[in-house]
Amino acid sequence: MRPVTLDDVAARVGVSGKTVSRVVNGDAHVSPETRERVEEAVRQLGYRPNLAARSLATSRSSLIALFTPTSGLSHFFSELTHSAIRACRKHDHNLVVEEFDMHAPTVVDTYRRGLRALRCDGMILPSPVCDDLPLLDALDADGVRYVRISPAKEIERAPAIISDHASGARAVAQHFWSLGHRRLGIVTGLPHQASSPIRRDSFVAGIVESGGNLSDITILEMQNLRREMGPGLHSGMDLGRAAAAKLLGGPDRPAAIFSYNDELAAGLISGARDLGVAVPGQLSVAGFDDSEAARLCWPAITTVRQPIADIAAKAVAILVSPDVLENSTILCPVELIVRGSTGRTEITTG
Structure with a gap:
């Protein structure tokens, strides 16, 4: 079957092809009654605009x-x-x-x-x-x-x-503080990601404003983590597990860790499990994005949903x-x- 054309729609409605073109392209200079009739014909006939022709006509x-x-x-x-x-x-x-x-x-x-x-x-x-x-x-x-x-x-x-990366990171800080966590960690994004320093600085500011001390916050830069892991393509899960090994291996491990995104958070939870650290029994973990990883991970991840x-x-x-x-x-x-x-x-x- 040949594709439905603009002229087919015009013939069905009894108007010119130019009028149909105006309706299809959202031109306001068409009466509401005519627009409704054309749109109904488009639906009935299954008309689809020819993008190549439109490109030539409209530049x-x-x-x-x-x-x-x-x-x-x-x-x-x-x-x-x-x-x-x-x-x-x-x-x-x-x-x-x-x-x-x-x-x-x-x-x-x-x-x-x-x-x-x-x-x-x-x-x-x-x-x-x-x-x-x-x-x-x-x-x-x-x-x-x-x-x-x-x-x-x-x-x-x-x-x-x-x-609003800043308010999201502050909300995580306030949530951790409300749960009684005083020894904290954060895994940042990469330096060229504009949101990374905003989330890091806002999280730290939220803890300090709540009454915390800078000395109680361990900041792990993803750039340094990637460098230590060596060359290659490392997933967020891989980086999260490596972050868990760095942050949770000693006696002064954080009680709560904020990750730059949900993939990192999921990796952290996996790495914590490997080390025998229960989440949330011994460690709270939060991410950012509200991704599928946050919803499918066990336990499901507390996160900041961005639209x-x-x-x-x-x-x-x-x-x-x-x-x-x-x-x-x-x-x-x-x-x-x-x-x-x-x-x-x-x-x-x-």
């Missing part, structure tokens, strides 16, 4: 690009990608996923070799790509629209969407809008989700 590609790390191990990037795909479909766009090396000095060459020729309508740039200034310069020079997710540099340069799907939807909506982009920043609220990995433990004082 728009109907493509949105998203950068993701080559490792593909993070729940955040996995959920961001799938949510962006769903959001693009709602706007009759397709998502192009481009991988980048988390440890490369810049990704501008990746853009110039591939994505540039596709002439995407816009790009979603998560951290750390969103702070790659040579890439931003190239996109600006080419007139490409982009939305940055959790940038740390030149935040007002372009539209940005940021989760990843909403972030992706907002980014796509900004990029497909015909309006001129305003360099505004959207702050997305987060929520502490308390589960079985935290509780009062046998070790609560320093």
Whole structure:
């Protein structure tokens, strides 16, 4: 069967093809009655816009690009990608996923070799790509629209969407303190992840504001952990187990540990089990993201839920809008989700 065309819809309704095109493309200059009849015909006939033809007619590609790390191990990037795909479909766009090396000095060459020729309508740039200034310069020079997710540099340069990492980390600190934990640990993210220092500093500030001492907080930098583990691709679970060996092997082990993300937290729980440390009986563990790992781990992980799907939807909506982009920043609220990995433990004082 041949695909349903715009002319087929026009013939069914008894209007011109131009009118159907206006309805399909969201043009406001169509009467409500006509719009309703056209939309009903579109549903009945199963019409789908020809994206290639639309691209030639409008000089728009109907493509949105998203950068993701080559490792593909993070729940955040996995959920961001799938949510962006769903959001693009709602706007009759397709998502192009481009991988980048988390440890490369810049990704501008990746853009110039591939994505540039596709002439995407816009790009979603998560951290750390969103702070790659040579890439931003190239996109600006080419007139490409982009939305940055959790940038740390030149935040007002372009539209940005940021989760409230600070309040989430403080909520974890207050939760630990309310359970009586006074000897604490934190496993940070990598230095180029803009949210890492925010979560670390806010967690520490939350403990100090509650009455704690800096000397009672052990900070384990993921960068140092990766260096000690040697070269290779290490998953969050691997890093979490290594962190458990570092933090829980001595007599002054923390009573509670805050991990940069849920994958690290799950690895910590696994590593604690290997060392004979019960969670939450002898150790409380909390993560960040509210990933599938947090819900499937045993015990389920206390974590900070950030609205990843909403972030992706907002980014796509900004990029497909015909309006001129305003360099505004959207702050997305987060929520502490308390589960079985935290509780009062046998070790609560320093």
